[in-house]
Amino acid sequence: MIEFLSFQKSYHSNLILSIPQFNLDSGIYFLKGPNGVGKTTLLQSIAGLIDFEGKIVLNKNIDLKSNPVAFRSLVNYGVAEPKFPDFLTGEDMIEIFLTGKRGKREHVEYLISFMGLKSFINQKIGEYSSGMLKKLSLLCAFLGESQWILLDEPFTTLDNKSVEDLIQWVLHYQEKFGSNFIISSHQLLPIEIQSSCKVIAIEDKTLNWVEA
Numbered sequence: 001m002i003e004f005l006s007f008q009k010s011y012h013s014n015l016i017l018s019i020p021q022f023n024l025d026s027g028i029y030f031l032k033g034p035n036g037v038g039k040t041t042l043l044q045s046i047a048g049l050i051d052f053e054g055k056i057v058l059n060k061n062i063d064l065k066s067n068p069v070a071f072r073s074l075v076n077y078g079v080a081e082p083k084f085p086d087f088l089t090g091e092d093m094i095e096i097f098l099t100g101k102r103g104k105r106e107h108v109e110y111l112i113s114f115m116g117l118k119s120f121i122n123q124k125i126g127e128y129s130s131g132m133l134k135k136l137s138l139l140c141a142f143l144g145e146s147q148w149i150l151l152d153e154p155f156t157t158l159d160n161k162s163v164e165d166l167i168q169w170v171l172h173y174q175e176k177f178g179s180n181f182i183i184s185s186h187q188l189l190p191i192e193i194q195s196s197c198k199v200i201a202i203e204d205k206t207l208n209w210v211e212a
């Protein structure tokens with residue numbers, strides 16, 4: 001469970017988010033909201049990448065601020081617009097994430113072939129298209145044994161087949177490993193995942209439940 005307590009995030013003096021109290025139990029969450037409403041800000045806060053006021057607590061007892069290493073080892077974050085060094089290969093990035101997240105190599109081959117990365121995984125990232133880069137960063141977000149996987153705008157730049165594959169991948173991970181997800185998007189919730197998702201939205205600077 002992720003719990004927000006008196007959570008607030010401002011940039012300079014501009015208040016972006018204010019969440020007095022909100023709990024996310026296990027599951028797959030679709031985080032809705034138009035451009036600029038604060039979805040990335042919320043995910044970056046949970047990922048421990050930016051400072052905020054108040055508390056974010058995992059599983060009732062792991063406070064992000066007082067226990068950041070334990071918290072962050074259980075949370076992975078796939079960014080909306082990945083930027084990896086041009087001179088490394090996809091395989092190099094996977095090794096870096098595997099080491100950092102203490103992931104198991106045996107899962108990697110499956111993930112590479114499932115998401116169709118096989119043909120370019122040894123190519124330099126500087127030669128990747130934006131869709132290839134997105135697939136690599138999504139794969140890296142699945143490495144390790146995190147309880148929560150945060151995917152920021154995962155569907156943008158993916159072709160239709162890859163969107164379907166990613167959804168299958170999310171459902172499979174939840175079923176097999178009990179992984180929980182927060183998937184942000186300013187687009188419509190894909191039909192294939194509708195029945196498996198709880199929908200939340202940022203409205204009036206706070207989090208609310210929404211009908212799917």
Ligand SMILES: Nc1ncnc2c1ncn2[C@@H]1O[C@H](COP(=O)(O)OP(=O)(O)OP(=O)(O)O)[C@@H](O)[C@H]1O
Nearest residue numbers: 011012016033034035036037038039040041042186
């Ligand atoms: N580093 C920053 N400094 C100042 N303001 C910022 C910064 N990052 C984001 N903001 C502001 O915070 C607000 C929320 O931005 P955020 O990127 O979280 O929105 P979003 O919902 O993810 O948008 P999108 O759907 O376009 O990705 C926006 O008004 C944005 O201008």
